Amino acid sequence: MSHRIMILAAAGVFVLAAACAPTAQARTIKSHEYPNIADKDIDFEDGVLVIEPEDYDWTVEITEDYELYIDGDRVRTDREQRSLLRRYYRQAQEIDELAGEIARDGAGIGIEGAKVGAQAIANVAKLLLDEYDSDDLDRDIEIDSKKLERMAKKIERKADRLESMVDDLDSLHRRLRRSISELDDLRGF
Secondary structure: OHHHHHHHHHHHHHHHHHHOOOHHHHOOOOOOOOOOOOOEEEEEEOOEEEEEEOOOOOOEEEOOOOOEEEOOEEEOOOHHHHHHHHHHHHHHHHHHHHHHHHHHHHHHHHHHHHHHHHHHHHHHHHOOOOOOOHHHHHHHHHHHHHHHHHHHHHHHHHHHHHHHHHHHHHHHHHHHHHHOHHHHOOOOO
C-alpha cells in the first residue's frame, strides 16, 4: 500500500513542477504541425502583438487598432487586410488567454495532487487505528484521485479547444501572408 501512496505523492510533486514551468514552454509549437506560426515568438507587449522569428531578423507588430508594422515601419492596409489583421490579433489574444488558463489549471492540479499524496501519507498513520483499515485508505485515495481526474479532463477539453484555435491561427497566418505582399516578402513569415 505504501508504494501506491508514494506514487501518488511523487505524481503530485511532478505535476506541480510541470505546471509551474514557464508558460512559453507550454506553448511551444512543432513546425511540422503548424508550419506558418512555428519557430516564431508570438506574444503581446503592452497590447501590441509582436511576431519575431527564431532564424530571421525582422519584427512584425499588430497594434490594438489592427495597424501593421514591419521593423517599425507602418504598412498601409486596405479594409479586407485590416479585417484579417483583426481576426489574427483576436485569435492570438484568445490563445494567449486560454494558454494562461490552462497553465493556472495545471498548477491547481499539481497542488491538489501534492495534497492528495500528503493526505495519503498521513492516512497511513490511521492504519494503526482499529476503525481504519486498508480498504478505508483505498476508498479515500480513490475519492481524491477521482477529483484529480475530473480536473485533468477539464484541462484536456481546454487543450483540445486550444489546439483548434492554433489551427485557425496558422490558417490566418497563411492568409495574411498571401494578402499582404510586404508579409509575403519577409523570409520566414
